[in-house]
Amino acid sequence: MDEYQTEEETAFIVEDVSKVIKESVEVAIGGSTYQHSRVNQWSTSVVEQCLSQLSKMGKPFKYIVTCIIMQKNGAGLQTASACFWDNSTDGSCAVRWENKSMYCIVSVFGLAI
Amino acid sequence: MSDLLKDKSQRREKRTVKVPSEGSHGARGKEATVRTKDSISIVSSMDELGHHDDNARMVVTMENTYQMDILKDVLTNYLQQEKYEVEWSQKMTKTICEVIRARVKDLMIPRYKIVVLVHIGQQCGQSMQMSSRCLWDAANDTFASYSFKNSSLFGVATVYAVYFE
Numbered sequence: 614m615d616e617y618q619t620e621e622e623t624a625f626i627v628e629d630v631s632k633v634i635k636e637s638v639e640v641a642i643g644g645s646t647y648q649h650s651r652v653n654q655w656s657t658s659v660v661e662q663c664l665s666q667l668s669k670m671g672k673p674f675k676y677i678v679t680c681i682i683m684q685k686n687g688a689g690l691q692t693a694s695a696c697f698w699d700n701s702t703d704g705s706c707a708v709r710w711e712n713k714s715m716y717c718i719v720s721v722f723g724l725a726i
Numbered sequence: 727m728s729d730l731l732k733d734k735s736q737r738r739e740k741r742t743v744k745v746p747s748e749g750s751h752g753a754r755g756k757e758a759t760v761r762t763k764d765s766i767s768i769v770s771s772m773d774e775l776g777h778h779d780d781n782a783r784m785v786v787t788m789e790n791t792y793q794m795d796i797l798k799d800v801l802t803n804y805l806q807q808e809k810y811e812v813e814w815s816q817k818m819t820k821t822i823c824e825v826i827r828a829r830v831k832d833l834m835i836p837r838y839k840i841v842v843l844v845h846i847g848q849q850c851g852q853s854m855q856m857s858s859r860c861l862w863d864a865a866n867d868t869f870a871s872y873s874f875k876n877s878s879l880f881g882v883a884t885v886y887a888v889y890f891e
Contacts, residue, residue, distance in 0.1 A: 649853050656857040664859050675867065677841060677886050679858035688850035691815045695823040697831055697840040699890075705841075722841050724888045 625704030625723040634708040634719045637662035647684045647715040656680045674723040681718045790870040796829045797872035797883045810848040810879035841886040
């Protein structure tokens with residue numbers, strides 16, 4: 614049996630992941646206005662959607678998905694990440710989405726097994 | 727017999743930091759609830775009956791309360807007396823990230839990949855929610871996080887440690 618996997622199947626492809634994230638965010642909070650009572654449910658659903666789409670891609674990766682939903686208030690937010698991993702196989706992707714009432718920042722880190 | 731080392735079941739972990747607010751201009755303090763996983767004590771085991779592995783493997787799962795001490799230390803030292811300013815906080819976020827990564831690397835825990843996330847934000851009375859989920863091997867992988875706030879800013883640092891097989 615040929616178990617050779619092409620590099621495409623085992624590499625972290627930023628574009629694909631970014632598409633997955635954008636779709637998940639649209640689906641979960643697309644037309645909504647920030648509501649404190651619903652934000653917990655929204656962020657859970659964004660993250661779960663992302664994770665399930667990513668695992669459907671069937672790649673040999675462990676994933677970490679984080680989501681920040683913040684009300685638009687003029688406040689500033691800085692985010693940074695530092696990773697100790699294998700540059701040739703692992704990757705990350707961050708997507709910043711916004712609408713009139715809130716910001717949503719989703720980051721996905723994929724670590725090859 | 728099969729043991730944790732062989733079992734590659736993937737389970738999800740969730741951490742939520744909720745920062746509610748009820749005022750319009752930072753007059754109200756924020757409450758941050760951080761729910762972290764129960765701490766895992768260091769376990770080392772030798773596997774000499776490997777059905778699939780010929781090499782004996784030492785697995786050390788990380789003590790995540792120990793990591794939290796590092797996070798608490800770094801965040802408090804760097805942010806204690808500071809006020810939120812755009813450029814300063816841009817630099818500070820990156821610096822803190824690198825400092826935490828260096829200190830976690832110093833723990834010299836073999837075969838673990840590290841991801842460090844740092845968020846610094848302004849306290850303006852806004853409401854926000856941070857959450858994360860992971861698809862990994864819950865037996866070997868873990869995370870730790872710590873949040874800090876003062877009157878003008880808040881800082882959240884998270885470290886994820888993923889076992890590399």
